[in-house]
Amino acid sequence: MDQKDFKIETLSEQFTKKFQVTLTLREPINHDSYLFRFDFKNPKERLGMQAIQHIKISGFNMKGDAVERAYTHVFEQDGYFQIPIKIYRPNVHPQFPNGGELTPWLEKLNLNSELTIKRCLGKLFYHNNQFIVRPKLNNTWSQFDTVLFICGGSGITPAYQLIQSICNNPNDNTKMVILYANKTEQDIWLQKELNQFQSKHKDQFTVHFTVDKFDENWKGLKGHVNFEMMASTFPKPTETTLGVLCGPKTMNKLVIQLYEQFGVKKDNIVKF
Ligand SMILES: Cc1cc2nc3c(=O)[nH]c(=O)nc-3n(C[C@H](O)[C@H](O)[C@H](O)COP(=O)(O)OP(=O)(O)OC[C@H]3O[C@@H](n4cnc5c(N)ncnc54)[C@H](O)[C@@H]3O)c2cc1C
Numbered sequence: 493m494d495q496k497d498f499k500i501e502t503l504s505e506q507f508t509k510k511f512q513v514t515l516t517l518r519e520p521i522n523h524d525s526y527l528f529r530f531d532f533k534n535p536k537e538r539l540g541m542q543a544i545q546h547i548k549i550s551g552f553n554m555k556g557d558a559v560e561r562a563y564t565h566v567f568e569q570d571g572y573f574q575i576p577i578k579i580y581r582p583n584v585h586p587q588f589p590n591g592g593e594l595t596p597w598l599e600k601l602n603l604n605s606e607l608t609i610k611r612c613l614g615k616l617f618y619h620n621n622q623f624i625v626r627p628k629l630n631n632t633w634s635q636f637d638t639v640l641f642i643c644g645g646s647g648i649t650p651a652y653q654l655i656q657s658i659c660n661n662p663n664d665n666t667k668m669v670i671l672y673a674n675k676t677e678q679d680i681w682l683q684k685e686l687n688q689f690q691s692k693h694k695d696q697f698t699v700h701f702t703v704d705k706f707d708e709n710w711k712g713l714k715g716h717v718n719f720e721m722m723a724s725t726f727p728k729p730t731e732t733t734l735g736v737l738c739g740p741k742t743m744n745k746l747v748i749q750l751y752e753q754f755g756v757k758k759d760n761i762v763k764f
Pocket of ligand 1: 546559561562563564565575576577578579580581582583584585588590591592593594595596614646649650740741764
């Protein structure tokens with residue numbers, strides 16, 4: 493697709509059609525997360541979306557009510573795609589005795605079950621070195637020299653999709669720096685893959701991990717993301733700096749304030 497040909501309306505069918513996929517694999521990643529694999533009926537089919545778009549999975553809560561949630565695939569090949577999913581189990585967190593609505597159902601779903609998904613247009617559209625910020629409201633392509641990311645936990649997946657797309661596009665020299673926050677090192681998703689992107693694209697991509705709890709072997713950053721951490725890891729923002737974020741609600745609220753305080757233009761701050 494060429495930039496000039498892009499119109500949200502032309503993609504509307506892609507984003508309204510619901511279809512069935514089969515859960516074929518659920519491999520543990522750590523204590524509360526799995527890599528889910530979903531297969532299409534047609535072994536040649538793909539999600540075929542631009543970065544950064546997600547899907548919505550429909551399912552049920554424990555009461556049997558229909559629930560829909562957003563997920564971002566991190567890998568796809570002909571016939572299937574994979575998504576890491578964190579499970580919010582009941583009776584784990586004192587504030588949330590019932591756990592999450594959809595993910596406990598996903599954890600218990602039998603392999604080879606069919607489930608319904610649909611493709612969705614996210615808050616940022618990337619194609620060929622250019623972006624549309626908030627594509628539901630705006631049709632203007634912009635170019636950014638630098639993309640800053642602040643992600644927490646499972647919020648890495650949309651960022652990873654964009655990092656992958658930019659690093660794999662030889663015509664895109666956009667610089668990227670990510671601050672990725674987790675409770676412990678075991679909670680970090682895609683650590684190996686992010687480190688590999690950093691080694692392969694030294695001049696373009698830098699990743700910084702920060703964790704709340706650590707032992708004496710931990711070499712990364714420590715504690716919650718704050719202004720000082722941003723100042724020591726991010727380049728000074730300009731008009732063409734994009735600041736993206738994806739994490740838990742309370743973290744997102746703080747990160748938006750931090751980006752503004754750090755000098756990222758308000759219009760260039762995007763929450764996935
Ligand atoms: C664009 C986008 C892409 C996303 N991509 C992914 C992805 O690739 N992978 C992924 O895992 N998620 C992703 N998410 C998050 C996902 O959409 C769901 O919000 C998440 O799976 C929780 O769904 P739920 O119905 O189980 O929980 P909900 O009922 O929605 O409740 C979730 C909230 O309840 C609280 N909570 C409930 N139980 C617990 C518990 N045991 N411990 C701690 N807190 C608890 C937390 O505040 C948590 O945020 C994405 C979200 C967006 C917006």
